[in-house]
Amino acid sequence: MTGQHRIVVLGAGYGGLAAARRLVRKARSAQITVVDAHSTVVERVRLHQRAAGQDIPVRDLRELLERKNIRFEHATATTIDTTGRRVVLAGSPALEYDTLIYALGSVADVESVPGVAEHAYSIATQDERRPAVMPRSVAVVGAGPTGIELAAELAESYPDTRVLLLGAEEPAAGLSPRAQAHVRRTLERLGVDIRSGVKVIEVTEEGVRLADGSLVEARATMWTTGFRVPDLAARSGVAVDLEGRVSTDATLRSVSHPDIYAVGDAAVVAGPGDRELRMACATALPTGKYAADVVAARLRGAEPPKLRFRYVVQCVSLGRRDGLIQFVHADDTPGRMVLTGRTAAWVKEQVVRSTVSASRP
């Protein structure tokens, strides 16, 4: 023990990197260590582009962090020993902490429907496989933003591939009627076959089985129906909600362990109107920064600031030349204004680029 306050940031995604970046400036006397199971970071919000064969930036985490005097531990965390205040790592000595920032993000939910883990591809993390050659027919399951972005990207990049988009609801069902109409029109222009109101109950080598018993044939199935969080917090006895996300107070502090904070996809955070913040880069970045501000304030013995958070837009790419920017109210419910077409594609690209500078230490 050096006398320095030891802050360990678990996870080098948007939330973890934003927290580390802020801590370097605001908690100068602390020793900051970031742990990640990967040695590189990719822009997760571009993984649909990678699935469509495009190159996306890959950055070396050690290089990125160590030039800012942030220690990097390339290891998988297996348990948090909350009594001994240590993170147990696979294949490396345990790391002691005084404050822990839990930012382990999320992965694809491949467990809830039979056959997904064995037969479907997903695009939730940099580890996912993708078809070596794009087949003649692809079923994209899930008509939320990730499924829409993927279907559009595949259809644009592989015009000879038949892309089917299957969802329980209309594509972009949570957005305004104008936004939904634009998404549908653009997907149809790109040649995507949309089937809404269907429930997939099994994935097989031949395609996907629907609740009515019919088989929708597809040479590859891409699964985008939702994310689930790692169970590390739950297994370590940290209070979590039913989905395993860390339960936090208004300062993002764990309600069960005051030396642990949680941010991003792996945290339950109350937003405007007491509505839970959604799993998004647009949530992970500000919550990462905010947790760092709180930790730094408490280290100085100051009152922590309040979380000032509001959503402004939801951005959906529709291939490289079209997109949708839905303006939203503070609590993320859709407003009336939308941007579409090339302007929207340009705005979305600027937003994606800004996430890199916001999380680069």
Ligand SMILES: Cc1cc2nc3c(=O)[nH]c(=O)nc-3n(C[C@H](O)[C@H](O)[C@H](O)COP(=O)(O)OP(=O)(O)OC[C@H]3O[C@@H](n4cnc5c(N)ncnc54)[C@H](O)[C@@H]3O)c2cc1C
């Ligand atoms: C294709 C796609 C498009 C998206 N588009 C958008 C968008 O347009 N706008 C938007 O707001 N959001 C978007 N998202 C969602 C967004 O990417 C996530 O909400 C965001 O990445 C969450 O950030 P995070 O910091 O919580 O976690 P992550 O970015 O998931 O980072 C978690 C990190 O923890 C590490 N980790 C996990 N477990 C361990 C362990 N046991 N030990 C060590 N390290 C571990 C992982 O390696 C990872 O680096 C998109 C997601 C996808 C997949």
